[in-house]
Amino acid sequence: MNKILSTKSNKKSKLTTNKLVKISVLSVLAYILMMMDFPLPIFPGFLRLDFSDIPAVLGGFALGPVAGVLIQLVKVILYFFTKSSTGGVGELANFLVGAAFAAPAAIIYHRNKDRKHAIIGLIVGIISMAIIGALVNIYITLPFYSAFTPMEAIVEVGTVVNSNIVDIKTLVLYGITPFNILKGLIIAIITLLIYKKVSPVLKNN
Numbered sequence: 001m002n003k004i005l006s007t008k009s010n011k012k013s014k015l016t017t018n019k020l021v022k023i024s025v026l027s028v029l030a031y032i033l034m035m036m037d038f039p040l041p042i043f044p045g046f047l048r049l050d051f052s053d054i055p056a057v058l059g060g061f062a063l064g065p066v067a068g069v070l071i072q073l074v075k076v077i078l079y080f081f082t083k084s085s086t087g088g089v090g091e092l093a094n095f096l097v098g099a100a101f102a103a104p105a106a107i108i109y110h111r112n113k114d115r116k117h118a119i120i121g122l123i124v125g126i127i128s129m130a131i132i133g134a135l136v137n138i139y140i141t142l143p144f145y146s147a148f149t150p151m152e153a154i155v156e157v158g159t160v161v162n163s164n165i166v167d168i169k170t171l172v173l174y175g176i177t178p179f180n181i182l183k184g185l186i187i188a189i190i191t192l193l194i195y196k197k198v199s200p201v202l203k204n205n
Contacts, residue, residue: 019063019067022059022062022063022067022202023059023063023067023070023071023074024074026055026056026058026067026071027070027071027075027078028078029055030052030055030071030072030074030075031052031074031075031078031079033050033051033052033054033055034052034075034076034079034094035083036050037050038050040179040182041161042161043161043175043178044157044158044161044162044165044171044176045157045160045161046145046154046157047175047179049179049183051186051187051190052098053072053098053183054187054191055071055075056068056069056072056075056101056102057101057105057106057125057187057191058191058195058198058202059102059202060102060103060105060106060109061105061106061110061118061191061199062195062198062199062202063202064106064110065102065103065106067106068099068102068103068105068106069102069103071102072094072095072098072102073095073099075095075098076091076092076094076095076098077091079091079094086144089141089144090141093136093137093140093141096132096136096140097129097132097133097136097180098129100125100129100131100133101125101126101128101187102125103125104121104124104125104128105122105124105125106121107121108120108121108124109121115192118191118192119192122184122187122188122191122192123188125184125188126181126184126185126188129180129183129184130177130180130181130184133176133177134172134173134177134180137172137176138168138172142168142171151168154171155167155168155171158170158174158175161175162174162175
């Protein structure tokens with residue numbers, strides 16, 4: 001009896017260790033992708049596109065919502081200690097927005113693991129990311145940057161690419177929110193294209 005219990009305990013421990021290893025690998029991959037960011041000419045210059053949310057969404061689909069959030073967290077911690085120039089504010093914002101995408105998408109997908117729920121989850125994730133992204137920028141990111149750069153100058157960066165941007169509200173409405181929606185769509189499409197190919201590796205014990 002004790003032997004059976006010991007075997008089950010060891011198996012559970014190995015599975016837990018296996019999951020942690022996968023989360024670690026996906027976090028490092030997300031961190032690397034986060035450093036490979038680039039601007040898009042149609043958006044304000046301070047908005048830079050990266051694909052670091054993809055490992056988190058893949059991890060969330062394969063390993064569960066908590067795994068997706070942990071990948072986002074470890075990613076920004078690594079970035080904070082190696083490349084941060086915002087004292088952690090940018091990393092906090094990135095985590096909140098990324099988690100707002102990965103968690104809902106994974107939760108919905110895990111209700112019924114099929115393509116329909118994957119698509120629904122990703123759509124909800126995009127909407128969640130857009131809403132949280134707007135709130136984070138209004139109440140955290142933009143106020144932080146305004147302490148070092150006049151808010152008028154920040155808005156002007158947006159006005160250069162979109163004349164409809166004239167204040168903070170329009171910057172969020174016409175600049176930041178469309179950017180997050182486009183980013184979410186790109187991540188969603190890539191996730192749908194590659195998940196079935198990588199899921200056997202992520203789920204393999």
